[in-house]
Amino acid sequence: MSSDFSRSNRSFRPESLMMSHGYDPKLSEGSLKCPIFQTSTFVFTSAQQGKDFFALAYGKRAAEPGEELGLIYSRLNNPDVQILEERLSLWDKAASCAVFESGMAAISTVFLAYLKPGDALLYSRPVYGGTDHFINKVLPDYGIEVIPFSASDSYDDLVRLTQGRPIRLIYAETPANPTNALIDLSMCAQLAQQLSTPDRRVHLAVDNTYMGPLWQHPLDHGADLVLYSATKYIGGHSDLIAGAVSGSLEAMLPVRTLRTFLGNMASPWTSWMLMRSLETLKVRMDQQALNAARVADYLKEHPKVERVYYLGHLTPADASYEVYQKQLSSPGAMVSFDVVGGESGAFAFLDHLKLFHLAVSLGSTESLAEHPYSMTHADVDDQDKIALGITESLVRLSIGVEHADDLIWDIEQALTHV
Numbered sequence: 001m002s003s004d005f006s007r008s009n010r011s012f013r014p015e016s017l018m019m020s021h022g023y024d025p026k027l028s029e030g031s032l033k034c035p036i037f038q039t040s041t042f043v044f045t046s047a048q049q050g051k052d053f054f055a056l057a058y059g060k061r062a063a064e065p066g067e068e069l070g071l072i073y074s075r076l077n078n079p080d081v082q083i084l085e086e087r088l089s090l091w092d093k094a095a096s097c098a099v100f101e102s103g104m105a106a107i108s109t110v111f112l113a114y115l116k117p118g119d120a121l122l123y124s125r126p127v128y129g130g131t132d133h134f135i136n137k138v139l140p141d142y143g144i145e146v147i148p149f150s151a152s153d154s155y156d157d158l159v160r161l162t163q164g165r166p167i168r169l170i171y172a173e174t175p176a177n178p179t180n181a182l183i184d185l186s187m188c189a190q191l192a193q194q195l196s197t198p199d200r201r202v203h204l205a206v207d208n209t210y211m212g213p214l215w216q217h218p219l220d221h222g223a224d225l226v227l228y229s230a231t232k233y234i235g236g237h238s239d240l241i242a243g244a245v246s247g248s249l250e251a252m253l254p255v256r257t258l259r260t261f262l263g264n265m266a267s268p269w270t271s272w273m274l275m276r277s278l279e280t281l282k283v284r285m286d287q288q289a290l291n292a293a294r295v296a297d298y299l300k301e302h303p304k305v306e307r308v309y310y311l312g313h314l315t316p317a318d319a320s321y322e323v324y325q326k327q328l329s330s331p332g333a334m335v336s337f338d339v340v341g342g343e344s345g346a347f348a349f350l351d352h353l354k355l356f357h358l359a360v361s362l363g364s365t366e367s368l369a370e371h372p373y374s375m376t377h378a379d380v381d382d383q384d385k386i387a388l389g390i391t392e393s394l395v396r397l398s399i400g401v402e403h404a405d406d407l408i409w410d411i412e413q414a415l416t417h418v
């Protein structure tokens with residue numbers, strides 16, 4: 001899939017390459033855009049070629065210098081899937097990327113690829129509800145011990161928590177949904193290194209859905225794998241479900257191999273849709289962040305708002321300010337806030353929105369609002385919710401690309417009903 005577009009030695013930025021990278025029009029009748037290769041299988045030119053392709057696919061022979069695996073069957077490889085992966089990997093400067101039919105498919109495949117019976121998983125809490133369910137309701141059935149930690153735990157706390165436990169994988173989601181709590185990734189990477197032995201490497205995997213792939217690059221902070229629900233910012237239009245994992249060739253090999261046999265790769269159609277989304281990723285996310293800053297500043301001054309959770313409001317007096325400075329290049333576009341009046345205050349606000357949609361999910365062009373306590377985090381233990389700051393007053397906003405003045409108008413009028 002090597003690109004014919006490298007007309008100079010300049011190393012273009014990812015946003016400049018999203019329309020062309022990895023695609024050669026000569027291979028597709030000169031079509032400017034990559035076609036949808038809606039096919040299950042590919043024709044070999046000879047029996048010998050089929051034999052050669054399979055020998056490489058199953059590791060029975062090494063690749064010739066510069067040789068890429070030929071097209072065989074769409075569960076193993078497909079041009080739309082591969083070109084998408086090449087483009088997506090540019091944002092995190094990853095050597096390898098694999099796309100999945102959902103974010104949960106990406107996350108569960110990483111867990112199953114890295115954890116075996118008798119292993120232990122250290123994971124940050126809170127995590128996405130589906131991830132929490134997989135960790136606490138599925139992994140223990142496979143003989144895997146799961147140990148949670150939180151953003152407020154220090155390095156020494158983590159050393160104590162993991163003492164004598166057979167940790168194999170550390171999993172972090174940061175910023176945490178819905179409170180924007182931050183986990184220090186270089187601290188986690190240091191712990192992974194500390195817990196590794198020569199014959200047992202501990203890996204660090206990070207769910208970067210909230211910030212990525214633009215505003216936080218976990219691989220630069222020592223992570224081995226970076227995971228996405230591509231349903232969110234990467235897809236960005238609330239019209240598909242997809243996931244992705246990126247990392248080094250070595251870290252990705254078990255993930256890619258398991259994906260081949262679980263068969264949970266993204267389809268050609270979903271991959272084509274995601275390629276289209278990637279062309280506008282940077283302009284969308286930049287605008288969403290600008291709008292979020294306006295909305296957060298407005299909320300902060302409103303008498304019916306008790307507290308705003310927005311990373312752009314952190315000051316040097318906040319414990320997570322240092323992590324924010326070193327790990328993130330933007331405060332992002334997710335804003336949560338406590339409204340006066342508990343659940344009835346939050347519901348009155350949500351029920352009177354005219355431009356925001358009352359829906360879960362995030363990162364898309366349209367602004368969304370939801371009630372984490374009773375919706376996305378309904379399954380989390382009530383006591384845990386309160387400890388994590390997820391109260392009945394909390395509303396979560398995902399800010400889209402509308403005009404900021406219209407979003408603020410909508411919030412203002414909905415708050416009059418609280």
Ligand SMILES: *Cc1c(COP(=O)(O)O)cnc(C)c1O
Nearest residue numbers: 102103104128209229231241242
């Ligand atoms: C939505 C989401 C997921 C799950 O992704 P799906 O595409 O819905 O399977 C995982 N992590 C985070 C942070 C999410 O927001």
